[in-house]
Amino acid sequence: MPIEFSGRREVIAAARVAFEANVNGRDVWCSVSLDALNERFGNAGTAAHDLVGTFEANRTQIERAAARVLERNGGASFELEPGDFN
Template sequence: MQISFPNEAPEYSGRELKVAFPALVNGELMWCSITAEALEDHFGAASPRLEDMVGAFDAHRPRIEAATRRLLAETSGQCLTLRSGYVRFYEANTRA
């Protein structure tokens, strides 16, 4: 499975408390997202405000994309949302 991430600006939804970002999976564009909770718990976002969410996403984009790549591979390329628990699991298993 080929997975890449276009260098496009993420989109924040304050209503859903998620930051969405594009992924190309086998040439097909899909939107993935990460929850505000995950950004606060693991990537240093200070609050659910737009500036804090997008700033944390941008500062840690390589780590977020790595976790997304693994989850996409595990779900056969299904659209997904990264949640705090998965990020915790992923990071614990990549450091071991």
């Protein structure tokens, strides 16, 4: 299943970062939870610049985990939690 990440990302109200993937030609929004950003990547704040900074600094690992989930779930939207990085 071809998966590409567009580079688009947004901080959303529930203190998580949403990011876009293209799966088999279809755009899919995914997100990474505040818990995952805090526990896995040492994020320390809830301000947009904190969340985006942590996301960007760890984008490769986050997208790798997202690709694994997208492969398993058939390309459906989801939110990454700390356990998705094991």
